[in-house]
Amino acid sequence: xxxxxxxQAAPAGSRARIVLYTIAAIISLAGLADATYLTVAAxxxxxxxxxxxxxxxxxxxxxxAKIAGIPxxxxxxxxxxxxxxxAIFAGFGYARARKFFALTVxxxxxxxxxxxxxxAFVLHAxxxxxxxxxxxxxxxxxxxxxxxxxxDSGNEK
Amino acid sequence: xxxxxxxxxxxVVGALTLGAGAMxxxxxxxxxxxxxxxxxxPDKTASMHVRGQANAAVTLEEFxxxxxxxxxxxASAYGQIEEGYSAKLRVIFRHFPLPGHPHAQEAALVAxxxxxxxxxxxxxxxxxxxxxxxxxxxxxxxxxxxxxxMLGLNLERFKTDVDSPExxxxxxxxxxxxxxxxxxxxxxxxxxDRQVPPPVNVGTIxxxxxxxxxxxxSP
Numbered sequence: 001x002x003x004x005x006x007x008q009a010a011p012a013g014s015r016a017r018i019v020l021y022t023i024a025a026i027i028s029l030a031g032l033a034d035a036t037y038l039t040v041a042a043x044x045x046x047x048x049x050x051x052x053x054x055x056x057x058x059x060x061x062x063x064x065a066k067i068a069g070i071p072x073x074x075x076x077x078x079x080x081x082x083x084x085x086x087a088i089f090a091g092f093g094y095a096r097a098r099k100f101f102a103l104t105v106x107x108x109x110x111x112x113x114x115x116x117x118x119x120a121f122v123l124h125a126x127x128x129x130x131x132x133x134x135x136x137x138x139x140x141x142x143x144x145x146x147x148x149x150x151x152d153s154g155n156e157k
Numbered sequence: 158x159x160x161x162x163x164x165x166x167x168x169v170v171g172a173l174t175l176g177a178g179a180m181x182x183x184x185x186x187x188x189x190x191x192x193x194x195x196x197x198x199p200d201k202t203a204s205m206h207v208r209g210q211a212n213a214a215v216t217l218e219e220f221x222x223x224x225x226x227x228x229x230x231x232a233s234a235y236g237q238i239e240e241g242y243s244a245k246l247r248v249i250f251r252h253f254p255l256p257g258h259p260h261a262q263e264a265a266l267v268a269x270x271x272x273x274x275x276x277x278x279x280x281x282x283x284x285x286x287x288x289x290x291x292x293x294x295x296x297x298x299x300x301x302x303x304x305x306x307m308l309g310l311n312l313e314r315f316k317t318d319v320d321s322p323e324x325x326x327x328x329x330x331x332x333x334x335x336x337x338x339x340x341x342x343x344x345x346x347x348x349x350d351r352q353v354p355p356p357v358n359v360g361t362i363x364x365x366x367x368x369x370x371x372x373x374x375s376p
Contacts, residue, residue: 051341
């Protein structure tokens with residue numbers, strides 16, 4: 001009887017894992033689109049000028065928008081792509097990918113906190129694209145916290 | 158097949174991201190503007206503000222908006238831009254207040270009014286320096302008046318000039334010139350009548366100045 005319960009628990013844990021990492025992959029895709037847009041805007045010089053009513057120049061045109069000459073958004077592209085990759089592999093049952101996903105998300109979470117601090121207390125201005133990105137990272141961090149421990153999920157690789 | 162599926166998904170998403178980014182880049186890359194030779198309109202001498210010698214080899218013409226943060230960043234870097242060029246470079250400033258900036262038009266009028274008392278560049282620098290304060294203030298006019306006092310301007314005359322048709326006409330004339338040239342963002346910089354390709358920063362502007370000073374012989 002006990003064996004049967006364990007066998008039933010494994011596919012249920014596996015399903016939860018698939019659903020959770022599918023959601024994480026979708027969120028990271030949204031973040032990837034956001035970061036790609038901002039990277040292109042930085043490369044074309046759009047963030048270094050004022051035009052129309054985007055209202056993000058104060059943030060995206062600031063020195064904080066670049067690290068060693070590299071647009072922060074480009075680092076975001078790498079971060080979201082890494083998160084997407086690890087989420088996909090974790091969803092397919094790769095145990096190590098779960099750890100890398102969590103590490104990537106927490107690193108992005110730390111950077112997001114820093115950028116929110118800069119926007120709120122240094123620049124006194126917010127960019128909606130950066131806030132979207134912050135929301136995506138917070139959602140992914142929530143998923144990491146909510147993810148079941150490895151022993152609950154079946155078919156680990 | 159299932160074993161390779163995650164690799165396929167990741168590769169497809171990677172390729173799509175690169176492709177979409179490249180397409181977006183091509184779509185967003187602006188066409189560079191040029192000032193036609195016959196555009197030496199009378200207004201060029203009527204209201205423009207010039208720093209440097211009239212016979213300088215290179216003319217830098219900026220269309221700027223006092224409420225635009227990248228313009229403020231650029232204004233603070235003019236020392237670096239002009240370093241080493243002295244007599245070879247002259248700088249022209251033109252107003253291009255953007256409609257999305259609520260105090261930009263008024264700031265342009267303020268700079269012009271200061272210009273009527275011979276302190277345009279001082280007010281130009283002060284407006285950019287204090288931009289984070291007045292741009293967020295509901296009492297921008299009071300701050301502008303305090304800046305006029307700081308610069309030692311005749312305050313009564315300044316207040317009258319800010320609202321005068323002459324000052325409004327000067328700003329409108331600059332804006333019209335920019336619009337006629339196709340300017341739609343600030344800062345837009347022309348070096349010897351050719352737009353500096355974005356991103357506009359110290360490096361790209363100095364490179365454009367160097368190119369204007371040392372033109373490559375045409376093949």
